[in-house]
Amino acid sequence: MKRKPELSFWQIWNMCFGFLGIQFGFALQNANVSRIFQTLGADVADIPVLWIAAPLTGLIVQPIVGHLSDRTWTRLGRRRPYFLIGAVLSTLALLVMPNSPALWVAAGLLWILDATINISMEPFRAFVGDQLPPRQRPLGYAMQSFFIGVGSVIASLLPWLLAKLGISNVAGTGGIPDTVKYAFYLGGAVLLVSVLWTVLSTREYPPEQLESFADNAVETHATDVSTAWRVGLVLLGIGVLLLAAIRFYALEKELYLLAGGFTAFGLLFAWLSATRSQGMLRQVTGDLYGMPASMRRLAWVQFFSWFALFALWIYTTAAVTATHYGTTDTHSAAYNEGANWVGVLFAAYNGFAAVAAIAIPWMVRHWGLRMSHLVNLWLGGAGLLSFLLIRDPHWLLLSMVGVGFAWASILSLPYALLSDNLPAAKMGVYMGIFNFFIVIPQLLAASVLGMLLRLFFHGQPIWALAMGGASLMIAGLCTLRVSEPALELSAATSTGRH
Numbered sequence: 001m002k003r004k005p006e007l008s009f010w011q012i013w014n015m016c017f018g019f020l021g022i023q024f025g026f027a028l029q030n031a032n033v034s035r036i037f038q039t040l041g042a043d044v045a046d047i048p049v050l051w052i053a054a055p056l057t058g059l060i061v062q063p064i065v066g067h068l069s070d071r072t073w074t075r076l077g078r079r080r081p082y083f084l085i086g087a088v089l090s091t092l093a094l095l096v097m098p099n100s101p102a103l104w105v106a107a108g109l110l111w112i113l114d115a116t117i118n119i120s121m122e123p124f125r126a127f128v129g130d131q132l133p134p135r136q137r138p139l140g141y142a143m144q145s146f147f148i149g150v151g152s153v154i155a156s157l158l159p160w161l162l163a164k165l166g167i168s169n170v171a172g173t174g175g176i177p178d179t180v181k182y183a184f185y186l187g188g189a190v191l192l193v194s195v196l197w198t199v200l201s202t203r204e205y206p207p208e209q210l211e212s213f214a215d216n217a218v219e220t221h222a223t224d225v226s227t228a229w230r231v232g233l234v235l236l237g238i239g240v241l242l243l244a245a246i247r248f249y250a251l252e253k254e255l256y257l258l259a260g261g262f263t264a265f266g267l268l269f270a271w272l273s274a275t276r277s278q279g280m281l282r283q284v285t286g287d288l289y290g291m292p293a294s295m296r297r298l299a300w301v302q303f304f305s306w307f308a309l310f311a312l313w314i315y316t317t318a319a320v321t322a323t324h325y326g327t328t329d330t331h332s333a334a335y336n337e338g339a340n341w342v343g344v345l346f347a348a349y350n351g352f353a354a355v356a357a358i359a360i361p362w363m364v365r366h367w368g369l370r371m372s373h374l375v376n377l378w379l380g381g382a383g384l385l386s387f388l389l390i391r392d393p394h395w396l397l398l399s400m401v402g403v404g405f406a407w408a409s410i411l412s413l414p415y416a417l418l419s420d421n422l423p424a425a426k427m428g429v430y431m432g433i434f435n436f437f438i439v440i441p442q443l444l445a446a447s448v449l450g451m452l453l454r455l456f457f458h459g460q461p462i463w464a465l466a467m468g469g470a471s472l473m474i475a476g477l478c479t480l481r482v483s484e485p486a487l488e489l490s491a492a493t494s495t496g497r498h
Contacts, residue, residue: 016143020151024191025155030313031155034315035342038317046450050110052257056443057111057115058435062118063429064284067280067429078130086119086120089112091191093113120195127204138369139361148353149404151194158179159179162179167179232266235262238266242258242259242262298414298434301414302475304472305406307442309407309468310445310446315465316346317342319464321334323387323461345396345399350407352404353407353408356409376406378473379406381469383399387466415434449467
């Protein structure tokens with residue numbers, strides 16, 4: 001078998017450039033959707049439920065898109081058709097979102113926006129594995145992190161910058177400020193143009209050529225699914241007991257989602273043991289049940305990392321406006337000033353993430369992939385916990401340094417640890433399945449954070465960020481269970497080669 005050719009720095013730049021626009025859309029969503037929900041009348045306690053659409057969409061869409069893109073070959077290639085379709089649909093959703101006339105419309109549009117962004121985003125992870133040899137993959141994922149940081153900085157700052165330019169930052173009852181509307185319009189244009197750049201400036205290896213490369217020769221073994229019913233029975237039992245507890249003790253309705261998830265996966269694994277189907281659902285479920293050991297070890301790291309990130313995204317606006325600006329009145333000048341400052345903070349952590357993406361290859365050369373990830377996660381945990389101590393909102397920029405390093409690391413190092421152990425023919429579907437361990441903790445956060453705040457913290461959203469900080473600390477400890485194959489370490493040490 002022959003070796004896959006290395007790409008030049010600018011070739012890697014072009015293939016990752018589309019992530020600039022994808023993250024532009026995600027950053028506008030993350031920094032402004034809670035603000036839009038509150039402006040349209042949502043109570044703080046209801047925000048996690050309204051956000052459920054985002055992770056639930058990823059749970060469904062990403063493995064399907066990954067499975068389909070593994071089996072696609074068109075004039076545009078294997079992954080690029082999905083980049084383009086998702087970009088067009090995401091742009092339309094960004095144009096409509098800030099014009100939502102009612103809360104339920106905004107919640108539905110969040111579902112659509114997240115689904116369409118996921119259509120573009122999922123194949124980008126597999127794209128790096130397809131195009132780059134192992135020694136360059138950490139550089140490719142770090143480049144994606146760099147564009148994620150840059151795009152998020154600009155997108156998160158947009159409402160604040162537009163306000164500085166004199167555009168109205170306050171709207172009447174039930175209205176969305178013009179600063180948010182224009183930010184979403186600009187975001188749609190940037191998303192479409194940047195993804196088009198990648199689509200038009202890159203090429204893809206045909207499937208038969210991709211299979212011929214030695215670095216993609218990881219064997220695909222058939223998985224024995226005859227005992228999957230045992231796992232299914234355990235999950236089904238947990239789901240049924242949780243449903244009964246929710247009903248008997250009149251627990252929060254958000255927990256029905258968690259119970260439903262256990263029940264659904266239980267039934268799915270039970271079905272897997274019995275079915276003779278060879279359709280997409282059977283193949284994806286079988287790949288989930290038989291996923292590589294490296295993915296299982298990384299699952300816990302991802303679980304606690306993304307629980308923390310979801311707490312950050314959905315509660316920072318409420319936490320900062322209530323704690324640091326002293327208001328919960330969504331139509332007051334103080335609230336909107338605080339909400340804009342949250343955009344600045346989000347821009348800051350993404351800016352620090354762009355810097356961290358440059359520093360991470362150096363860290364990996366000296367400490368290895370595993371220890372570098374642990375250090376970065378702990379920096380992020382310290383940053384979130386510091387929200388409890390800092391009262392001047394301007395000093396929260398210091399907190400964002402740690403969050404930025406954690407964010408850049410989460411977006412790159414787990415994928416560098418994982419990608420060399422995946423077969424080329426299933427790179428897309430396994431990257432989609434890996435997303436389960438991003439989505440499930442977000443669904444858990446949406447289900448339980450509101451209840452935990454009410455029961456233990458008098459409904460104060462600042463404590464959601466503290467729980468996120470503790471979760472990042474645990475994620476760091478979980479990296480100690482992850483092995484670091486010599487192949488990945490060797491690849492990481494050569495990321496400076498262009």
